[in-house]
Amino acid sequence: MTETFATHEVFNQSPPFEDVDLFGLDRPLVDAVAMNQGNGAHADLSAFGHHWGSAQMAARGRLANENTPKLKTFDARGQRRDEVEFHPAYHELMSESVHAGIHNSTWDAQGAPAGAASEVIRAAKFYMAAQVETGHLCPITMTRAAVAALAAQPDLLARVMPVLGSRRYDHGFMPWPEKRGMTIGMGMTEKQGGTDVRSNATSAIRDGDAYRIVGHKWFMSAPMCDAFLVLAQADDGLSCFFMPRFRPDGSVNALQFQRLKDKLGNRSNASSEVEFTGAYAERVGEEGRGIRTIIQMVQLTRQDCAIASAGLMRSGLAHALHHARHRSVFQKHLVDQPLMQTVLADMALQVEASVALVMRLCRAFDEAPSDANEAAYMRLLTPAVKYWVCKTAPGFLYEAMECLGGNGYVEDGILARHYREAPVNAIWEGSGNVMCLDVLRALSRESDAAMSVLQELMMDTAGLTGAAEAAGLIARTLLRPDSERSARLAVELLAKLAAAAALNAVHPGHAELFAASRLKPELGSMYGAADLSAEQGRELLARALPEF
Structure with missing residues (x-):
């Protein structure tokens, strides 16, 4: 169908590439999944491909990138909140990925590897979702990957898995044990070190069974996650810690976001600079074995x-x-x-x-x-x-x-x-x-x-x-x-x-x-x-x- 303007007709333009099956139209993907023991998921992946190839999902990806996250440091009464606001399209993308299990389907209810081609099947979904909107996949991938680190602290993993194991997305700003589902982020690099995390200066001070973290992170992605795995120097060296957004008493934890990064791409996803002013955290694994x-x-x-x-x-x-x-x-x-x-x-x-x-x-x-x-x-x-x-x-x-x-x-x-x-x-x-x-x-x-x-x-x-x-x-x-x-x-x-x-x-x-x-x-x-x-x-x- 052509459209006529006062001076010309519009023709010889390709139609939008949408309302397509991202799985069925991709023969190399179909064959690679089958070759790597994922053939039993063909119907599931085809349904996923049809949905994520829709015009509706394409529009969500566009809107999430055109309407970038905004940092709200204080509330109307001047109290520190450090919240990040997202366009509804971002939350819709997160909800779709969580519902599909891209954040947790490679683990069983106890946090052990699920097996049975779960990595291959989940990867096929991740691969298709990336074609629509990649930024929201940052908290999705960190949440999935965090379970591997939390395995070093079985008691903490046992507490987290009932919430992380849910396929319900909950972006409410509240303590993670009260939520229907949760996401986990990561903070490793600091201004002076970057990749050289052994030079991290952020300190962890023992406070009973927990720790108080004092320092900063130069890059901490997805700051609205419900908790973060961070590296800090404890008495016995660089260690890994689980830092929730709320303390056990329900008060907002001492994570102070300085600004959101103005990135070349990855615009739908917030990345932040943060200071920890005595933030509550629990150790993950042994002291000195953070890396x-x-x-x-x-x-x-x-x-x-x-x-x-x-x-x-x-x-x-x-x-x-x-x-x-x-x-x-x-x-x-x-x-x-x-x-x-x-x-x-x-x-x-x-x-x-x-x-x-x-x-x-x-x-x-x-x-x-x-x-x-x-x-x-x-x-x-x-x-x-x-x-x-x-x-x-x-x-x-x-x-x-x-x-x-x-x-x-x-x-x-x-x-x-x-x-x-x-x-x-x-x-x-x-x-x-x-x-x-x-x-x-x-x-x-x-x-x-x-x-x-x-x-x-x-x-x-x-x-x-x-x-x-x-x-x-x-x-x-x-x-x-x-x-x-x-x-x-x-x-x-x-x-x-x-x-x-x-x-x-x-x-x-x-x-x-x-x-x-x-x-x-x-x-x-x-x-x-x-x-x-x-x-x-x-x-x-x-x-x-x-x-x-």
């Missing part, structure tokens, strides 16, 4: 960074391909122009490999408690996958915007928001260099297990172009005495090799295309540089987004 405790949480939030980045790339591809199928240029649809088809097909290949890889990683999280090999895969590959997928996303989304021309660069569409959103996943929960150092640390601490993972990847990629050479280069580089200097190349290759292996289990033909175009460093790095035939290009695009 060991909190890293259990961080491992899971890093996993979600990779899942979200893959979801953002998928959305960028879907919008670009949808546009190209409807937009005509030089008497042809864009998608039928050879250069554009090659670019889109190469992007589809990247997303297909990325989703295969993150779902394979999630299967390792599912099976790690009972399988030492999967546990080793999880420890070595989590930082490598986060490094590669998250650092790939911003450039990928720029390419997706370019496919739409000027329409991709304006705020009327979703791609500008995705582009601003993408860098945060590479920065938060450990930047690129930190991820590379974590890979080296895994190699040094568990060298036999790590090398066994590499050997398994070699077997899973046997016969793929460039795979053997890539594995050899990875091993030589990571085992060198000065391995840190070349760690980025080796870690990127490690992630690509793992992606080729994961994709080989899902679609061997596309795994060969990926290996041939990604594992040889002399090949071009821009999308469209892969040597794909027209038939291969059409087949990749048909899997990426069936015509409808």
